[in-house]
Amino acid sequence: MTENTVLKDDFIRTFSEGAGEPKAFTDLRIANWKSAGELSLPFVDKTKIDRWNFTKFDTYQAFENGITDEGLADKVASLVDLDNKEANFYVQVDTHPAKLQLSAELKAQGVIFSDIFTALKEHEELVMKYFMTQAVQSDEHKLTAFHAALVNGGAFLYVPKNVEIKEPIQAVFVQKDASLPLVNHVLLVADDNSSVTYVENYVTLDEDSKGVVNVIEEVIANRGAKITFGAVDNLSSHVTTYMNRRGHIGADSRIEWALGLMNDGDTINENVTNLMGDGSSGDVKTVTVGRGKQTQNVTTRVTHYGKASTGTILSHGVMKDKATTIFNGIGHIKHGASKSDAQQESRVLMLSPSARGDANPILLIDENDVVAGHAASVGRVDPVQLFYLMSRGISRSEAERLVIHGFLDPVVKQLPIEGVKVMLKEVIEGKVR
Template sequence: MTENSLVQDDFIRTFSKNADEPSFLTDFRLASWELASKLDLPFVDKTKIDRWNFTQFGTYQAFQSELTNEDLPEEVTRLVETNNPHANYYIQIDQRPVKRQLNKELQTQGVIFTDIFTAIKEHPELVQKYFMKEAVKADEHKLTAFHAALVNGGVFLYVPKNIEITEPIQAVFVVDKANAPLLNHVLLVADDHSSVTYVENYISLDSEKSGIANIVEEVIANKNARITYGAVDNLPSGITSYVNRRGHVGQDSTIEWALGLMNDGDTINENVTNLIGSGASSDVKTVTVGRGKQTQNITTRVTHYAKATTGTILSHGVMKERATTIFNGIGHIKHGASKSDAQQESRVLMLSKEARGDANPILLIDENDVVAGHAASVGRVDPVELFYLMSRGISKQEAERLIIHGFLDPVVKQLPVEGVKELLQEVIEGKVR
């Protein structure tokens, strides 16, 4: 172990002790830091990331456990109905939990919705059962280990057995003034025969903000559970991001994803759904708009481990200026997963000659008696559609705008919170103009 790693060990012990973290978390952090010094970066198909900064930062800010109840910026209040006593939300600015609300009915039913560190202290056995155990593991590669060692934000949502939550639960994570890295962990567990809709936003109040973001999210649907998951990521160009969302789906359960990947910086997005139980299903819808000199690699994988599982992937991207996006869509039917169905579609629309978009559909089939298919396209705005709209008196610029919004609408309309949907529409509008 080098002198720097010894210093880092001492640093981890100190902030973990100051935060009064349980010993198992301190030990887990230290073991993960040791792994981070040994493991390689993840393999990212068709994108060279060895020169990207994923781990270097100037300062580190540990999580602040007490709610600050500070005034919220307009960018947040438009997303969350903070004046609604029945709304369920959590708001975090940098490493500070600001506001949290879970209505009394859900509390009496045993629903848990709090920051990840409070959950670790108040519900240690429940959190330990799932935290980086089933969906994402620290020893996968350097970035998961780095995350496990230094995680400094995030939420825990647990829905008990037989509880169906009808209203969306929201989380908003804001990057403001702190120079610390954003190392957020979201752990969502829907127990047997439960259902929930969860929607989150990552936003920045400073367009000049720079640094790193390492976001890991574990979404676990136990037997006959249903999770609807919506997200809009909108971090500025100076932040290099690694975003790992992982679904773990049990027997007869479903996870539906609607993801607006709108970060402006270089980003690795990894969305993997593992269909573990028979009859499990997942539907993944993703949109992105790349601009400037941004490079994105978006990998969406649905792996079928059990019989009669269903996975669909829909990825739409718009590239402008000199942006590059790689869509890797992978449907993998494992041996033993007979009568399963894997479908995917990836389409990229390019608005400039310098932009680049690659759509790479991959089907891996290790079993007979299955159904699988894929479609992919990369091209420019359809001149026939453009001509049709212009023949109705619409300008070329407005016609292109309408076509782009229609192209991305399959994901936008899936977001269940109106304020979040409007935000995504505005972000898209600002990017494509």
């Protein structure tokens, strides 16, 4: 399946048992390693991925237990307020937990925030209840099975019933050695009538090594819960990435996504929100900038199962050089989800004649008594806007820069942590210049 000579069933069993993982999790790993060799790659509309490397690597590094005292690069430290004793954050470098901080107040309220393997050992029943059982199934295709077998990093966040966390909780995942595969799993569970804001970053410090990143993130909102989820992905051009973020939203619950998809390498970005309960809602805002020769497929799907559920999708992308990005926006109202509302908008701004951006809005309606709509456009920078700015003494390049920042701002301004927002603006600035 992977042509990796370093991995066999006995190797997986040895490192899993050596790390003290529960037997059920060890068995899950081994079963999925076998399945991964039999399953096919996922179907990705309008993007050929059969020659992309998602599974081949030379060296595998299992998760390293225990917080290390590893210094953080300036690029990472600027994202986290390390001196704030009330801040709540987790930093992982490759597969090593580097920093973890959770306030005494949140601990007293029963909030759990740790690396996912510590949570697995200390809260096995709770983690196993949700780990690839509701939002994502491990046998969906080759990459989900590969993930379940070889997961070697990630975080677990549990917010108990009726707990409202006012300050954001943050995670930073750092690739210091990109040659090591990063198979990262984030599991976020907001129990009944709770609320939380979670923000994360993926950063590559190694700009030279080729690498594989496989990320699955399961976001569970039980009845009456509210989750705000922000992210900035900034992995290097040599890294091939499979990124699967999926929300499972209960009755009268809400999730708000604000995603800055800024990877430079070939990437599959899959964001799915399943509105399971009556009165549930999901709002997805996504921005991306494609450059160089990279290929991206960005699929955003909101599926309505519950009655009177509401889903909105807003995707803005900027394409330059010879980059190609396919935007698939899918709103699906299932039979039985009456009185639901599905809306989406995809806009692509082209900066180069050699770049390609496709916006594909799709509405699938299996029920009467619903509201649905979509809009999509692909075009170049508005010459009227440029003319207006240049008439005020601004150079053409500076005018284009201002238009682009304004075009992407609807998502940028949604990020709730100022340091992360500044970082996203800087990444955008570096990409569009």
